[in-house]
Amino acid sequence: MRTTGPGETIIQTSGEVAEALATGAPVVALETTIISHGLPQPRNLQVAVELEELVRQAGAVPATIAVLDGVARVGLDAGMLERVATEPGLRKLGFRDLALAAALGASGATTVSATAFLAARAGIRVFATGGLGGVHRGWTTDQDESADLDMLASTRITVVCAGVKSILDVPATLQRLETRGVSVAGYRTDAFPGFYLHSSGLPVDWRLESPEQAAAVMRAQDGLGGPASALIVANPVPADEQLDPALHDQVLAEALAAADREGVTGQAITPFLLDFLVRGTGGASLEANLAAVRGNTRLAGRIAAAWSSAAA
Numbered sequence: 001m002r003t004t005g006p007g008e009t010i011i012q013t014s015g016e017v018a019e020a021l022a023t024g025a026p027v028v029a030l031e032t033t034i035i036s037h038g039l040p041q042p043r044n045l046q047v048a049v050e051l052e053e054l055v056r057q058a059g060a061v062p063a064t065i066a067v068l069d070g071v072a073r074v075g076l077d078a079g080m081l082e083r084v085a086t087e088p089g090l091r092k093l094g095f096r097d098l099a100l101a102a103a104l105g106a107s108g109a110t111t112v113s114a115t116a117f118l119a120a121r122a123g124i125r126v127f128a129t130g131g132l133g134g135v136h137r138g139w140t141t142d143q144d145e146s147a148d149l150d151m152l153a154s155t156r157i158t159v160v161c162a163g164v165k166s167i168l169d170v171p172a173t174l175q176r177l178e179t180r181g182v183s184v185a186g187y188r189t190d191a192f193p194g195f196y197l198h199s200s201g202l203p204v205d206w207r208l209e210s211p212e213q214a215a216a217v218m219r220a221q222d223g224l225g226g227p228a229s230a231l232i233v234a235n236p237v238p239a240d241e242q243l244d245p246a247l248h249d250q251v252l253a254e255a256l257a258a259a260d261r262e263g264v265t266g267q268a269i270t271p272f273l274l275d276f277l278v279r280g281t282g283g284a285s286l287e288a289n290l291a292a293v294r295g296n297t298r299l300a301g302r303i304a305a306a307w308s309s310a311a312a
């Protein structure tokens, strides 16, 4: 039985991350569902290690987040990272799963919703991922909207991502972000990125040119007060590293049809579609996904650095 007060040992921040936060040094949160459920083994562990290294190269401290044996870990050691990448049957935990996992001593990787929550609770302001979850195609009948959106509407965090996953209904997702009051800006682009693709073909109203500008928006959010919503910095995969758009559209149509045929729903749908794309594109979607995540992680490191030097 756990006899702790709220948030005490349920959330454990590593020594390195705690020290960085205490001294105002830059920290970048990284999620783990992309590692456990979004990427194939054994590449996933290499990627997890590489992303932490990219954060360090940008002068920030990585805080990879997961729940292990009921403890939400903010900052993982090498053994923990390996568990996340290799443990069979590891759960995928959204925000709503955190209390259940904590109370029952379960382990799982955290999605954007759970990671954003835990990062903000730990005092981390900048977070990098690949593509956000959002409103699924077929939402009018399935009601499937990722919990990522609700969490970003109520959490003061900056998420650097390559837009939302292109397996989703992207216009509906952008509409939900507008309705829920989440700030969205393109990073050096006027087009909302398309995850595997440089552009989703949809416009984005605001454009940021530098990490310093992103940090200025974050300061303005704090200065304004009001609901604690997020800032989404939508950073496109470079055009020369994107997935071929024609191949993307063709394999995605096949993936959606297969999911429909096999009755895949709920938490399983995103990993199913991502995996189908990897196989259906002969690994090309994986390379585009990784290029996007790497770019986002580097930019998040630079934004965290600009944010902490502005605060100093």
Ligand code: PSU
Residues within 6 Å of the ligand: 031, 032, 033, 034, 035, 037, 038, 039, 110, 111, 112, 113, 129, 130, 131, 132, 133, 134, 145, 146, 147, 148, 266, 267, 268, 270, 274, 289, 293
């Ligand atoms: N970005 C990626 N790959 C992923 C994800 C993000 O490049 O696998 C994960 C994130 O953890 C995100 C989740 O929160 O997919 C969305 O899942 P769902 O649609 O079930 O909310």
Ligand code: MN
Residues within 6 Å of the ligand: 144, 145, 146, 147, 266, 267
């Ligand atoms: Mn869902």
